Structure formats: structure tokens, C-alpha cells
Amino acid sequence: MQTLPQTQPVKKYIPLSFFVIFLGYLVFGLSENIKGPAIPQMQIDYGIDELQVGFLLAINSIGFLIACSFTGAFSSKAGIKLTSLLAFGMMALSGVFIYYSSNFAVFSVSYFIMYLGNGMLEIALAILAARIFTKNTGFMMNLSHFFYGLSSTAAPLMAAGLMGVTFFEGRELGWQGMYLLMLSLCIIPMIPAFFSTLPVDKTTSHERLPIxxxxxxxxxxxxxxILSFGVILELSIAGWLVNFLERSFQWSSTAASGMLSIFFLCFMVGRLLLGFVTDKIGFMISIIVFSGLAGITTILATLFGPSGVWLYAAAGFGIAPVYPTVMALIAKRYPTGLDAAITVTVTVMGIVVVISNLFLGALIEFFKRWFTSLLGAEMGLMRGFQAGFIFIGVCGVLCSVFSIILYRYLKKRNEVL
Structure with a gap:
């Protein structure tokens, strides 16, 4: 397999390009994880059940998936700079559309647009980071994703706080106004992106690895x-935990959002600290250990009930290094086919996430109705959510299992990274 000549980035674009990556992951984390406190209120305002929530998240994942499918090719032709600017701009514009959404259908379209921007940003940041972080790749990938964890930690509490803010004759900002304010922050990283000279792909068409x-x-x-199972665990906890705690255990919105923030605090610390470990013990061993930890603690937290909720935080610590470590693995294994490898990987992962969102929503709704007929509405709702979270934990375990299989395969071929 041919390797791309390692060329160091020109000094003039290092500072600004770093700002683009770090600020990009900050707003990415905000846009992804303010939905936790908002979903219960969305259900009340639009009168939707858990299956419809799963459908909404699946439709949004399709938007993410569509964006991932064309962003790699688009960035190769138009440049990573224009791609980044379009991604940030689309996310900011979606906040306006969400604010003025008058019904569930219009809101779904607006949310779909936000996820188109998210998908473009996902690919753009991954490609940009892989081109710049040619040394200490595992650590630098985890460091850049630390900023995602940082904003994700603050996002639930910020969202819950902003939703209750009053203005003009005592009117609450609400979840739609909160989305408008939070997504408008995407304008900030557009500034360094506009003024920076971002690195271009130096690989010739002859050298480039075909899809x-x-x-x-x-x-x-x-x-x-491996990446798909890891992302399902991460995104599912982010999307469903607040709803689970509020509706099953009667936690307040503030308390439930605080628990999600603790999950992301551990997530953030994991990405900051475990990058060193990843470079020391290897990419594959890191994924095996930490995804297994995340899966097992999620299952235990669900089985223990209210007394075990704190274990979800441990799951955040475990799942934190999986995504950036897989990105580092791709960057090292496919240096001459980076754009194609990232695009295909994230696109197929997106398909799996779409299916999992639909399945998870249907699973919760199925067990909720089944146990409601046996134990009553309150217990049925709790059991439905617990069934969903056990499925989430199993995804973490499967991430570890498939990592073990891949590790053995690579070890036999002397290709372990």
C-alpha cells in the first residue's frame, strides 16, 4: 500500500487551521447535544410518542448520511475551506428555520437541514485534522475531539437554562429560541475559516486509493x-438519557440535564487523558478496552435503576476515545485514500445509525406497551426505556468484540497499529 509523502503544513496556516478544528468541534458538540433537554418539551408541544422521536432522529441521521456521501468529493473539488464555510453557514441558518417551525413537519425539515450541515462539518473536520495531525496522531485526534466533549458537557445545562429564560412580557425563550441562539454560535468559527489557508490534498489521482x-x-x-457500534452508544445516550430520567424516575429537567452533563464531563476528560494511553498501548487495544468498559457500565447502570445512574458517566469515559481513535486508525492505514476512506466509513456508519434510531424508538415503544398491559403505565414506561438502554449497552460490548476479532486478524498479518 503506497504511503503519502509526509509534508509539514506551512507555518502561516497552522494557528488559524487549529482554531477552525477546535472551534468547529465546539459548535459541533453544542448542536448535537442540546437536544436532550429539548426532546421532552418537543413531545409535549407536538404530541409525539417515543416511536416518532426515533423516527425524527432517524430522518435527521439520513440528512447527516446524505451530507457525508458527497462532502468528500465536494471538498476535493471545491476545497476544504469552502466546504467548512458552507457547513457552518448551513447549521447557523437551520437555527432560524427551527425557531420559526410551526408544526412537527416543518420542524423535521429544519432539523434535517441542521444535520446536513452537521454531516458536512463531520467530514470536513475529519479530513482537515487528518491532513494536519501527522505526528502523535492518536493524541492529537483525541485532543481535537476533546473540544467536542467540552461543549457537549456544557450543552445540556446551557440548553435547560436557556429554555427557561424569560424576555419581553415574561415570555420564555423555549426550546426553539434556545436552538436559534446556540446554532448562531456557528458563525464564530467561520471567521478563522474564512481568513485561513487550509491545507490541500497533495495526493495525485494516480496515487489515490480508489473507493x-x-x-x-x-x-x-x-x-x-466497530465505529458504528461505538457511535450508536455515544449518540443514543446523548439523545435519550434526559428523557429516560425525567419520565421514568421523575427527575426534574435541570437534574436530568445535569446528569447528561456529567456523562459528557467524563466523556471530555476521557478524550483529554486517554489520547496519551492510545498512543502508548496502540489503537486496537484502546478500542477493545474502552468500548467494552462503556458497554458493560451502560448495562449495569440500567439494571441497577436509580442507584446506578452514575455508571452512565463511566460509560462516557469509556466511549470517549473510540471515535477519534478509529479516525486515527484510518489516517494511518489509508494515507493515500483518506478522503474516500473517511467518506465511505462515515456514510455507512450513518446508515447503521439511521436503522438503530428507528429500531431503538420502536424497541422502547414495544416494551412500554407490553409492560403497560402487565404492570401499568408508569412501570411500562420505565421498562420500555430500560430495554432500550440495555440495547445501547450491548452495542458497546459488540464494538469491543469486533475490535478483538480485528486485532487478531491484524496481528496474524503483522499490521497492528
Whole structure:
């Protein structure tokens, strides 16, 4: 497999390009994780059940998926700079659309637009980071994703706080106004992106790894499976935990949002500290250990009930390094096919996340109705959510299991990274 000549970025664009990456992950984390406190209020305002929430998250994942499918090719032609600017701009504009959404259908379209921007930003930041972080890749990838964890930690509490803010004759800002304010922050990273000279792809068309060759690589499919299970665990806890705590255990919105923030605090600390560990013990061993930890603690937290809720925080610590470590693995294994590898991996992962969102919503609704007929509405709702969170934990365990299989395969071929 050919390797791309390692060329150091020109000094003039290092500071601003770092700002683009770090600020980009900050606003990415905000946009992804303010939904936790907002979803219960969305359900009240629009009169939707858990299955419809799962449908909403699945539709949004489709928007993310569509963006991922074309962003790599678009950035190769138009440049990573324009791609980044469009992603930030689309996310900021979606906040306006969400604010003026008068019904669930219009809101779904507005949210879909936000996830188009999210998908473009996901690919743009991954490509940009892989081009710049050519040394200490595991640590630098985890450091950049630390900023995602930082904003994700603050996002639930900020969202819950802003939703209760009153203005003009005592009117509350509400969840729609909160989205408008939070997504308007996407304008900030547009400034360094506009003035920076971001690195371009130096790989010639002859050197570049074709997508067909990438898809024929067995390792590529293992990477996709591993990343998919890891992301399902991360995003599902972020999307459902507040709803679970509020409706099953009667926690207040502030307390439930605080618990989600603790999850992301551990998530943030994990990405800050475990990057060193990743470079020391290797990419594959890191994924095996930490995804297994995340899966097991999620299952235990669910089985223990209210007394075990704190274990969700441990799950945040465990799942934190999985995504950036997989990105580092891709960057090292496919240096001449980086854009294609990231695009295909994240796109297929997006398909799996769409399916999992639908399945998770349907699973919760199924067990809720089943146990309601046996134990009553209150207990049925709790059991429905618990079934969903056990599924989430199993995804973490499967991430570890497939990582073990891949590790053994790579070890036999002397290709362990």
C-alpha cells in the first residue's frame, strides 16, 4: 500500500487551521447535544410518542448520511475551506428555520437541514485534522475531539437554562429560541475559516486509493462495524438519557440535564487523558478496552435503576476515545485514500445509525406497551426505556468484540497499529 509523502503544513496556516478544528468541534458538540433537554418539551408541544422521536432522529441521521456521501468529493473539488464555510453557514441558518417551525413537519425539515450541515462539518473536520495531525496522531485526534466533549458537557445545562429564560412580557425563550441562539454560535468559527489557508490534498489521482479498493479491504469493513457500534452508544445516550430520567424516575429537567452533563464531563476528560494511553498501548487495544468498559457500565447502570445512574458517566469515559481513535486508525492505514476512506466509513456508519434510531424508538415503544398491559403505565414506561438502554449497552460490548476479532486478524498479518 503506497504511503503519502509526509509534508509539514506551512507555518502561516497552522494557528488559524487549529482554531477552525477546535472551534468547529465546539459548535459541533453544542448542536448535537442540546437536544436532550429539548426532546421532552418537543413531545409535549407536538404530541409525539417515543416511536416518532426515533423516527425524527432517524430522518435527521439520513440528512447527516446524505451530507457525508458527497462532502468528500465536494471538498476535493471545491476545497476544504469552502466546504467548512458552507457547513457552518448551513447549521447557523437551520437555527432560524427551527425557531420559526410551526408544526412537527416543518420542524423535521429544519432539523434535517441542521444535520446536513452537521454531516458536512463531520467530514470536513475529519479530513482537515487528518491532513494536519501527522505526528502523535492518536493524541492529537483525541485532543481535537476533546473540544467536542467540552461543549457537549456544557450543552445540556446551557440548553435547560436557556429554555427557561424569560424576555419581553415574561415570555420564555423555549426550546426553539434556545436552538436559534446556540446554532448562531456557528458563525464564530467561520471567521478563522474564512481568513485561513487550509491545507490541500497533495495526493495525485494516480496515487489515490480508489473507493473500490477500499471496499474490498476486509479491515475497512471491520472498522466501519466497530465505529458504528461505538457511535450508536455515544449518540443514543446523548439523545435519550434526559428523557429516560425525567419520565421514568421523575427527575426534574435541570437534574436530568445535569446528569447528561456529567456523562459528557467524563466523556471530555476521557478524550483529554486517554489520547496519551492510545498512543502508548496502540489503537486496537484502546478500542477493545474502552468500548467494552462503556458497554458493560451502560448495562449495569440500567439494571441497577436509580442507584446506578452514575455508571452512565463511566460509560462516557469509556466511549470517549473510540471515535477519534478509529479516525486515527484510518489516517494511518489509508494515507493515500483518506478522503474516500473517511467518506465511505462515515456514510455507512450513518446508515447503521439511521436503522438503530428507528429500531431503538420502536424497541422502547414495544416494551412500554407490553409492560403497560402487565404492570401499568408508569412501570411500562420505565421498562420500555430500560430495554432500550440495555440495547445501547450491548452495542458497546459488540464494538469491543469486533475490535478483538480485528486485532487478531491484524496481528496474524503483522499490521497492528
Amino acid at each position: 473500490k479498493m477500499f471496499l474490498k479491504d476486509r479491515v475497512a469493513w471491520f472498522i466501519i462495524i
